[in-house]
Amino acid sequence: MGALVLVHPDPHWGEQFKQESARRGIQTLVFMQMSDTIEVLQNSATPISAFYFSVKTPGSSLLATLALCSIHRPVTPVFLLGQPPQDHFKELNIRGTFPDPVNASMEFEALLAPLNRAVLESISSSAARPMGTRSDPGYVAIPTCDFHDFLTYPNDVFIQQRDGTMKLFASAQSPVELGYLLQASRYSPWLYISEAPLKSRRAALKIARTKLLDLHGISADWIRCELLYEATRILRQLRKELPSDEIVDRSTEFLGDFFKHIVNLSRVQNSDELKTFIEEAARTDRALGVLTSAMLICAHFRFEKSAVVEILGMAALLQDISLIHSPFGNIADLHPDQIPPEARAFHALHPIHSADLLSASTGLSATTLQVIRQHHETKDRTGYPNRVGGTLLHPMAEVLGILSRYAEIKDSVFSTQAAIQRMKSEVFPKFSLEIVQAFESVLLRTSETL
Secondary structure, eight states: OOEEEEEOSOHHHHHHHHHHHHHTTOOEEEESSGGGGHHHHHHOOSOEEEEEEETTOTTOOHHHHHHHHHHHSTTSOEEEESOOOOSOOGGGTEEEEEOOTTTSOOOHHHHHTTOOOOOOHHHHTOOOOOOOOOSSTTEEEEEGGGGGGOSBOSSOEEEEOTTSOEEEEEOTTOBOOHHHHHHHHHHOSEEEEEHHHHHHHHHHHHHHHHHHHHHTOSOHHHHHHHHHHHHHHHHHHHHHSOOOHHHHHHHHHHHHHHHHHHHHHHTSTTOHHHHHHHHHHHHHOHHHHHHHHHHHHHHHHTOOHHHIIIIIIHHHHHTTHHHHTBTTBOOTTSOGGGSOGGGHHHHHTHHHHHHHHHHHHOOOOHHHHHHHHTTTOOTTSOSSSSOOOGGGSOHHHHHHHHHHHHHHHHHHSSSHHHHHHHIIIIIGGGSOHHHHHHHHHHHHHTTOOO
């Protein structure tokens, strides 16, 4: 049998997996992050019998990893750990699912049971293999040994001849004969698949992602990892370059999925999944913590989804964009007391600078720009930069305003309780009663004591 690849965030279970494999003479590659598997997916010279991916791996996109599997190891079976069985995984090329082994008693043999058969010893013991080459554009090199676990070839498969031309080796759906495959491995360590069916698979993965999120067909752990991974990519891009309509479109798609998940979690009273999501969002990035709480407040008010996504969601992501790309460098994460003297005048006007920058580089709506201009204003007209208040203050700007003050106060005190006491004495009187009550309801949902 070829090597088994496991990606799981729990190092103790990974070590157990290694020990069980070694007992049976099976090579195992264990990783704690999806990103660590990229080299194996693209360049591995080792025969791979199966991939086992945990849906609880933080900081990763399982769907992005599955897309790489489709390109570089399209015939190697994939199994998910921690995902309930589903009927609509066909598009993802997933062979099967198992409960999370950390929380369930699982025999090692159960993981191996779905594999069809062992690779011939003469294939699995092959010496170092050269990297796959694309001498003929339009083909992707796949290790010959990867085909051992299929009963039939999933696509037309080609073999490269001595003169570099491609010859059909086996037609799609024809049976895999291990003896014939052994002969081929002696001739060439690589077989080839045309990129055309792989493009179709990539398109199917994109559709499957939308379908899974819409149908709630994947576990909350998986959704959380996907959303936070995409959020991290967007925020990283925003920190590197000025916003464009392209990134606004990408952010809008992400915010739609994000809000939908927040609403679903908020409908369950005392939801541990909601608390976990909020905690991990805040740990991932401060902006995500504010975004999550803002969307929970909007869910409390039952604002329309399109308004929440296109106005408040975009404003939450982009409100401090001028501080990220300021003439003084990135000063967005500094507490106001830490702002350099030469940058204080700029910081005092940053809501206006952010709106002006976005107006010049994107097609954001006037309402979204208004919320960004007002995100430090207060109902009693004591905010900045223009002391806008009363009926002129947009409700979504007020949502961002109270959350911004809470984030600032939390950074300057030693406990959550102390922050809440300061909010009650210093901040709540500046905002409308409705916003304060919605803010308090979110604190209760996140297990914080009032």
